[in-house]
Amino acid sequence: xxxxxxxxxxxxxxxxxxxxxxxxxxxxxxxxxxxxxxxxxxxxxxxxxxxxxxxxxxxxxxxxxxxxxxxxxxxxxxxxxxxxxxxxxxxxxxxxxxxxxxxxxxxxxxxxxxxxxxxxxxxxxxxxxxxxxxxxxxxxxxxxxxxxxxxxxxxxxxxxxxxxxxxxxxxxxxxxxxxxxxxxxxxxxxxxxxxxxxxxxxxxxxxxxxxxxxxxxxxxxxxxxxxxxxxxxxxxxxxxxxxxxxxxxxxxxxxxxx
Amino acid sequence: xxxxxxxxxxxxxxxxxxxxxxxxxxxxxxxxxxxxxxxxxxxxxxxxxxxxxxxxxxxxxxxxxxxxxxxxxxxxxxxxxxxxxxxxxxxxxxxxxxxxxxxxxxxxxxxxxxxxxxxxxxxxxxxxxxxxxxxxxxxxxxxxxxxxxxxxxxxxxxxxxxxxxxxxxxxxxxxxxxxxxxxxxxxxxxxxxxxxxxxxxxxxxxxxxxxxxxxxxxxxxxxxxxxxxxxx
Numbered sequence: 001x002x003x004x005x006x007x008x009x010x011x012x013x014x015x016x017x018x019x020x021x022x023x024x025x026x027x028x029x030x031x032x033x034x035x036x037x038x039x040x041x042x043x044x045x046x047x048x049x050x051x052x053x054x055x056x057x058x059x060x061x062x063x064x065x066x067x068x069x070x071x072x073x074x075x076x077x078x079x080x081x082x083x084x085x086x087x088x089x090x091x092x093x094x095x096x097x098x099x100x101x102x103x104x105x106x107x108x109x110x111x112x113x114x115x116x117x118x119x120x121x122x123x124x125x126x127x128x129x130x131x132x133x134x135x136x137x138x139x140x141x142x143x144x145x146x147x148x149x150x151x152x153x154x155x156x157x158x159x160x161x162x163x164x165x166x167x168x169x170x171x172x173x174x175x176x177x178x179x180x181x182x183x184x185x186x187x188x189x190x191x192x193x194x195x196x197x198x199x200x201x202x203x204x205x206x207x208x209x210x211x212x213x214x215x216x217x218x219x220x221x222x223x224x225x226x227x228x229x230x231x232x233x234x235x236x237x238x239x240x241x242x243x244x245x246x247x248x249x250x251x252x253x254x255x256x257x258x
Numbered sequence: 259x260x261x262x263x264x265x266x267x268x269x270x271x272x273x274x275x276x277x278x279x280x281x282x283x284x285x286x287x288x289x290x291x292x293x294x295x296x297x298x299x300x301x302x303x304x305x306x307x308x309x310x311x312x313x314x315x316x317x318x319x320x321x322x323x324x325x326x327x328x329x330x331x332x333x334x335x336x337x338x339x340x341x342x343x344x345x346x347x348x349x350x351x352x353x354x355x356x357x358x359x360x361x362x363x364x365x366x367x368x369x370x371x372x373x374x375x376x377x378x379x380x381x382x383x384x385x386x387x388x389x390x391x392x393x394x395x396x397x398x399x400x401x402x403x404x405x406x407x408x409x410x411x412x413x414x415x416x417x418x419x420x421x422x423x424x425x426x427x428x429x430x431x432x433x434x435x436x437x438x439x440x441x442x443x444x445x446x447x448x449x450x451x452x453x454x455x456x457x458x459x460x461x462x463x464x465x466x467x468x469x470x471x472x473x474x475x476x477x478x479x480x481x482x483x484x485x486x487x488x489x490x
Contacts, residue, residue, distance in 0.1 A: 003359045004334045012340055019337075023345055103344055106474075108314050111338045 012107035013100060013128065036139035037065030042075045042094060044218040045086035046183045046212045047147040047158045048173030049193045050200040053235035054147040054156030056084045057204040059179075059212065060227050061219030062091050071219065076230045080105045081238050082201055083121055083148030088177030090140040097128055097142055104128075118150040122159045122167055130165025143176050149234045156234065179211030179218035186210035197233055201250045204231045209254065221251045274374045278402035278418075281376025282323040287416025287450045289381065290320060290409075291430070293439035294393050296384040296469040300443040302451060303463040310465045312476035314339040314351045316384045318467050322416040323377035323402070331360060331379060349392070353383030357398035357406055365404020374402055378415040381411055384467035384475050418450040437487040440464065445487060459484035 005019030016024045029078055044059035058075035061068065069091070076086045077098045087094035104124060109115040116124070125146050132142050147158035159167055160174045173191050175183035186207040195203060205221065208229050212220025221228055228251075231242040288301040288309060299320045301309040306393055310320045313330045319335055321328025343351045360379060368374045383396040397409040412430045414422040425446050434442065443464075448457045455461070464479040469478070479487075 003338055003363055005337070007337070008333075012344075015337055015341065016344075020341055020345075023341070100344075103340055107336065110340075111333055113308060113311075138307050 004134065010108050010111040011124075012104045013131075015107075017052065021029060025126060025162075032142070034138055036090065036141075038075075039122075039140065040064050040069035040091040041217075042073060042088050042091045042177060044175065044177040044179035044183055044208060044215065045088050045145055046073050046175035046180070046187065046204065046207055047086060047145045047170075047202070048187060048191050048203070049156045049158065050195045050197065051193075052156075052197060053149045053225075053233060054158055054205055055200045055233055056086050056145065056158075057148050057208060057217035057229055057231040059208050059229050060222075061217065064216045066216075071222065071225065072227050074230060076232050078232070078239050079103070079121070079148075080109075080115065082151060082234060082236075083118065083146065084232055084234055084239060085125065086145040086147070086176075087142065087217050088180065089142040089146070090135075093132060093140050094137060094142045094144065097125075097144065098130065101125055101128060109242075117152065118148050121148065122146050122169075125155075126157075126161055126167035128167045129161045129163070131166060136163040145174060147175055147234060149236055151236065154236070175207065175211070177218070179208075179215035182214040182218075183207040183211040198250075201231055201246060202254060205229065205247060205250045206254055209251070221247070275403060276367060278323075278368075278374045278376050282378055282402060283417030285322050285324075285416060287414055287418050287422055287447060288320045288322050289412065289414050289422065289426070289443045289446050290380050290382050290397055290425075291412045291434070291439045291443055292397070292410075292432070293434045293436050295436055295466075296475065297382045297395050297397070297467045298436065298439050298443065299380065299382060299441070299465045299467075300447065301463045302447045302457050302461055304430045304461040308463060310463055311336075312465075312474070313356065313381070314343065314421060315348055315473060316386060316467060317351065317353050317356065317477050318382050318465055318476050320380040320382070320415065321377055322379075323375070327375050328377040328379060331363070331375075331377065334363070335360070335381075353381045353396045353398060357381040357400060357408075361404045361405075361406040362402045364400055364402065368403045377402060378419075380413055380415055382413075382467060384469050387469070414446065416450070422450055436466070440484070440487045458490050459488055 007015045007018040040062040047056045056076050060072045062070040063075040078084050079102045085098045144207050159169050173187045190203045212218040228244045228247040290299045299310045299463045313319050313335050319332045339351045379400050381398045385393045385395045397413045400406050412426045458480050467475045
C-alpha cells in the first residue's frame with residue numbers, strides 16, 4: 001500500500017477512485033446480465049419522524065428469488081453518531097454502500113476537523129446511489145433510506161432515493177423495498193409526527209407486520225426463532241436500538257389488538 | 259561555464275538538520291502521556307488550528323513545527339489508515355505501521371529535498387484488552403530526519419523536548435489518573451513556556467484516546483472539562 005497518493009481532497013470514495021481504483025466496488029464493467037434472483041435482496045425498511053427525532057426500522061429477511069438467503073440480516077446501519085442508512089435491494093452492493101458511506105462520513109470529519117451537515121451527508125449518499133446506476137441497469141438495484149437528527153435545526157429528517165440518485169426529503173414517513181408499499185399504507189393510518197418513542201415502536205412493528213402479511217419476502221417478527229426486526233431511534237443524544245424484549249412486547253400487544 | 263561549488267555530504271546534512279531544528283524550536287512543544295484509562299495528548303495551542311488529530315479508532319496524531327507540513331502529514335495518515343481499514347479490517351490498522359510509513363516519508367524528504375520538513379510527530383495508540391496481542395499502548399516519535407523511536411509512559415516533541423523529558427522522567431509514574439496526567443502535562447508545558455503567559459485551560463489543546471469507549475476512542479476535551487481537572 002502506497003503511503004502518499006495523488007488525491008488531496010476530503011472524500012474517501014474520491015480518494016479510492018483516484019489512488020486505489022481496484023478497491024472501489026464497481027459493477028459497471030459487468031458484461032451480459034446477472035439474474036437478480038441469484039443474488040440476496042433485502043426487503044422492507046422504513047423510517048418516520050417522532051417527537052424526539054426519527055425512527056428507522058427494518059425486517060431481517062434477505063431473499064434470493066423465492067428462496068430465503070438469510071433470516072437475520074441487518075438492514076439498518078448507523079453511519080455515524082447521528083445518522084443511519086436503511087438498505088433495500090441487492091444486499092451485497094447495498095451493504096458495501098452503507099460501509100463506504102460510514103467511512104466517508106468519518107473520513108471527512110477527520111480530515112476537515114468537523115462533521116458534514118445532515119444535508120451534505122444525504123447529498124453524498126445520492127451520489128453513491130447514482131454511481132451504482134450502471135449496476136442497477138443490470139438488475140443490482142440499491143434504494144436506501146437515509147435518516148438522522150439535524151443538530152443545527154433540532155429535528156429528525158429523512159430522505160428516500162431512486163436508482164438514478166434522485167433525492168427526496170420526506171416530511172413524515174417513508175418505506176421502501178418489496179413490502180414498502182404495504183408498510184407505507186400502514187404508516188399512513190397509524191403515524192403522526194408527535195408520537196412518543198413507545199408509540200413509535202408500536203407503529204414501526206405494526207407497519208412491518210402489515211408488510212410481512214402481504215409480502216412473502218418480508219420477515220416480520222419470528223417468535224419461534226426469536227428473530228426480531230431492528231428498530232433504531234435517532235435523537236439529539238444519538239442512536240439507540242430497541243431491545244428484543246421491547247420489540248416482543250410491542251408485537252404481542254399489537255397481536256392482542258388483532 | 260561556471261563550476262558548481264563542492265559541498266561535502268556531511269556539511270549538507272548538518273545544515274539541513276540545523277535548519278529543521280531551528281524551525282521546530284520556534285514552535286511550542288507537545289506532550290503525550292499514558293494514564294490508567296488510555297493515552298492523553300496535550301499541546302499549548304491558543305489558536306483554532308489543531309496540532310492533535312484523530313487518525314483511526316485507537317490511533318491519534320500530534321505534530322509540532324510548521325503547521326502546513328505536519329497537518330499535511332496528519333491528512334496523509336488519515337488517508338492511509340482509512341484505506342487500509344477498508345481494504346483489510348479495522349483491527350489491521352496499527353500505529354507501528356503508520357509510524358514506520360511516516361519515518362520513511364520524512365526521512366526521504368530529508369535526504370532528497372533541498373528543504374527538510376520542519377516537523378516532529380507522535381503517533382499514539384491505545385491498547386484494546388479484548389484483542390490478544392493488541393493490549394498495550396504504543397507511542398512512537400518520528401523526528402525531522404525520519405529517525406523513529408518508541409516510548410513507554412510519556413513522550414515529548416518540540417524545541418524543548420530534552421528539557422521536558424527530564425522533568426517527566428523524574429515525575430512520571432505508571433497508573434496516573436486522567437487528572438494527574440493532565441496536571442503533570444501542564445507542568446511540563448509550563449516549563450517550556452518559561453517567561454511566557456501561563457498555560458491554562460483556555461490555551462491548552464487536549465485529546466484523549468480512552469480505552470473504555472466503544473468504537474472510536476478519540477475525543478477532544480473542552481475547556482470546561484479541562485478546568486474541572488486542572489482547577490483554573
